[in-house]
Amino acid sequence: MKLELYNQIVKSGLTRRSMLKGTASVGALAAMGGSMPAFAGGGVRAEIMKIPGVGMGSPGDPEWQKVGALCMGPVKERVAEGEFKGVELTFMGLNNQNLHNFLFRGFLKPWEEYTGAKINWIDLAQADYNPRLQQSIATKTVDFDIIEMGAPFEGDTAGQGLLNEMPAWVKDQIEYDDLVGYLQPPVGTWDGKAYRINIDGDCHTFCYRKDYFGAGSITGRMNPPNTWQEVNQISKDVVGKTDPLTGLPAHGFLDPLKGWGGFGMYFLTDRAGPYVKHPSDPAFLFDIDTMKPRINNPGWVQAIQDVMDLIAIEGAYPADQINADPGTTGFQQFLAGTGSMLTWWGDIGSNARTSDTSVIGDVVGFSAIPGSDRVYNHNKGAWENTYNEAPNNAYLGWGVYVTNRVEGDSKKRKAAWSAAAHIGGKDLSLWTSAYPSGFQPYRNSHFNYDEWEAAGYDRAFVEDYLGSNLDTYNHPNSLNEPRIPGIFQYYSVAEDELAKGFAGQYGSAQETADAIAVAWEKITDQIGRDSQIALYKASMGL
Amino acid sequence: MQHEISDRRRYLGRTMIWGSAIILLFLVLFQSLHQVGWLESGFTTWRPTLYAYLFWATCLCWAQVILYGEQGKRRLFILPAVLFVVSMVIFPLIFALGIAFSSWNLSSPDGRQFNGFDNVIQMWSDPFYWNALKNMVYYTFAIIIEYIVAFGLALLLNAQIKGRKFFRVAFLMPLMLSPVAVSWMLGKSMLEARFGPISRLARELGWDNPSFFGSPEMARSMIMMMDAWTFIPLMMIMILAGLQAIPKELHEAADVDGATPWKKFWEITFPLMLPVSVTAILIRIIFKLKLADIIINVTSGGPGGATDSVTSFIFREYRDRSNVGYGTFLAIFYLVIIVIVMTILIKVSDRWMKPRH
Secondary structure, X not given: OOHHHHHHHHHOOOOHHHHOOOOHHHHHHHHHHHHOOOOOOOHHHHHHOOOOOOOOOOOOHHHHHHHHHHOOHHHHHHOOXXXXXXXXXXXXXXXXXXXXXXXXXXXXXXXXXXXXXXXXXXXXXXXXXXXHHHHHHHOOOOOOOEEEEEHHHHHHHHHHOOEOOOOHHHHHHHOHHHEOXXXXXXXXXXXXXXXXXXXXXXXXEEEEEHHHOOOOOOOOOOOOOOEHHHHHHHHHHOOOOEOOOOOOEOOOEOOOOOOOOOOOHHHHHHHHHHHHOOOOOOOOOEOOOOOOEOOOOHHHHHHHHHHHHHXXXXXXXXXXXXXXXXXXXXXXXXXXXOOOEEEEOHHHHHHHHHOOOOOOOOXXXXXXXXXXXXXXXXXXXXXXXXXXXXOEOOOOOXXXXXXXXXXXXXXXXXXXXHHHHHHOOHHHHHHHHHOOOOOOOOEHHHHXXXXXXXXXXXXXXXXXXXXXHHHHXXXXXXXXXXXXXXXXXXXXXXXXXXXXHHOOOOXXXXXXXXXXXXXXXHHHHHHOHHHHHHHHHHHHOO | OHHHOOHHXXXXXXXXXXXXXXXXXXXXXXXXXXXXXXXXXOOOOOXXXXXXXXXXXXXXXXXXXXXXXXXXXXXOOOHHHHHHHHHHHHHHHHHHHHHHOEEOEOOOOOOOEEOXXXXXXXXXXXXXXXXXXXXXXXXXXXXHHHHHHHHHHHHHHHOOOOOHHHHHHHHHHHHHOOHHHHHHHHHHHHOOOOOOHHHHHHXXXXXXXXXXXXXXXXXXXXXXXXHHHHHHHHHHHHHHHHHHHOOXXXXXXXXXXXXXXXXXXXXXXXXXXXXXXXXXXXXHHHHHHOOOHHHHHHOOOOXXXXXXXHHHHHHHHHHHOOEHHHHHHHXXXXXXXXXXXXXXXXXXXXXXXXXXX
16 A cells, blocks of 8 residues: 555544544545455454554554564465575665565565575665666676566566576465456566566556536536547647636646656557557557557557647646656646646555645546547558557556576575565465555455455445456556566657657657657667567567 | 885885786786686686785885885875776776777667767767757856856955855855755746746736746756856855955055046956956866756756756666666767867966966
8 A cells, every 4th residue: 555545544543443434434445545455354364454453553564574474374385494594585676665675574574584594685766776777687797586676677687587487386375366467477477487476556547637527617528538539628628717626727638748767658658558559459669570669650649749739729738847747747736736637656546635735635536548539550550430448557566576596596496486475475465455565456356345345345435446446457458568678768768759849849749759769769779679579579478 | 215125125025016916917817808708717706806906006005115115105195096096087987988889778688789989970960969068058158147146246245245244154055055955946846837936926927827947948047047056156155265365455556546446346356366267167167067967857858958968868868778888978978078178278268367467
């Protein structure tokens, strides 16, 4: 669960019992987001959910250790006490918000005591993560046995043979098949071999202001948009009108027009997805056989054009939008009452109701990313006038991987996988979903409505809130980015070219897209086209 | 003292230097051959070679005393520093030159590949880099205005004004702030288009939709102003120190001769301040050429590269795109430009450093 969500609940002094009473509980439950799992399962699951108990203060190292100890069952089934005595492992991960590695330390303390192994830690800030990883790979100084890593980096690691294949017993231990649809293979696998133990889920959803829709609203529409065509029309329609909440000028969709270290590309992809991701074709960024960029095909160009159309209309975006990155659109604009529509990760949803700086808590609504009333069929080279949806599973969430440093030492290998499997365990993940951890639900078992209902939650709420996430996760045409080496290099250079296009330095959307395509071709050639094609195919499970 | 050193001692000293040097050279050669694959055996890392270098450096220093006695001890004041500079500056620079003429994308499975002049050709046709260089020219020319403001403030603080000590400290405060803090405090907060206090004031004054980073010219000007706000105090304090060093008698003599305040400034103060001014401007240019943090934080080089500095562009190329070879080449090329321009500037300014007669 996100930290801010939990803090808000704790701050309000609610116990789980009092939270479930009366109308106040509705807001609190909403604030809990899609992460509160069942208490009704009994056994370990019920027991860990009482540590420390909602409203009993923020959990810390003693709680993490307790949870880790209670979830040791699957480890003990496969590892004898003291079996890893003398083994030393190095774990590289993040220290964001004092979570991630800090939790892992606590969870693994009882594991270390039981198995006799010792874990050394490399804690990294988010901004240092990518350079540290890339430099380790390039200079052949991989100095960690276990790594917490996002799926987009699988190309850089698994693709270069740096990871160790997951043993079959680990799959059994973590109940591998319990994953939501989009995290199922090929994500986490290369050439059919599994490498990733999931610990998180990620996707973009559509956030909108409910007070912009309904009878008498300034848009005059009863419902939020279903397509990007409608999104753009609404953005044009509200120009010159007044925001019903803040009294300042009203605005429609908030596109981030400034780069964000590559992450800004996900937001153009939100728009482009329904145009370019044809259900019959797994690819949307590159041709699989040639790595030829598709970024300048008519579908992508339409998405860029949609943004340029709004830039051309004075007042469609807030002033200085050209200087707004996704952090600005999400936290400084949307949450502060500027603009009425946005796509983002789950953070906006959780902050909308719990952050002190948010003014939209009562008027915010969520749905899956809009579709399009036409889709470009790249293989046929023609538009098809059929409705298409393609929600974006941007970044694919965090996982834990074991590096090939453990190869040749069966004891060390088993120890590394045992440690990784412990923190990716089914029961333990229930706890990380419910308490501050920085991780989101990612297993089908996290979405068991019966369990939620049995635990006392309102079924309609749970189905609505968790259901929208689950729909995106399991959507048959969702966007799963290519996990090829250097994917963020492609994103980063695209941001630079888009910034030029949005600033009017290129003649058209097509020219902007062509410039990105040229830059992408250069990157592909530099990294190595043949190897990129091979790795792209491997990442797609082809 | 020199005559007291025995032949045996001299022999020992030379043996130490050459013996350790041979060990170092052997290890360098051995490890290099292993690295290029010509030799099967070798160390997994260059660490033993580093130890050999440290051993040689220690022997070299020690041998100075053995060989030259008291004179050698004096050499020890400078020799470790020289060795340190060689290992931390000269050697990395040579290494960087090797990288600069390579294609080295950290994501490439092939690793570093020598690519001759490909990076030169790429730079030649890279509009982002030339745009950044052009921006650096704009940013550097802004120093003239900064200098005038700094001189004015220094004159003011040198005059007998009320609360002089307070203003001296107050004007120095921006220099104490990190440029990162400045970019968040000013660029991201006070100048925020919708809720920033400066934007609100601008709306009060009749500017409907204040936008400080929307147009290229405006964004560039704002970056210049934030940078100037931080570093004008540096020039000011240098000029102020210079002003205080001017003998009072000169102005008194001018008063006796009935010179006007302008005459006194133009004929006495300004010429006497030329050496300090040139130094202040040169130091400021060096600071300006490093400009990156404010840009990275506030605009990321936008809109459309209008505010990009060379350093902020290289930062993106190197860090976001892991394009180490090309990024290093751009940095080396920038270094060469800086060395040439600064050398010319120092030569030219030598003439101005001498007060007018």
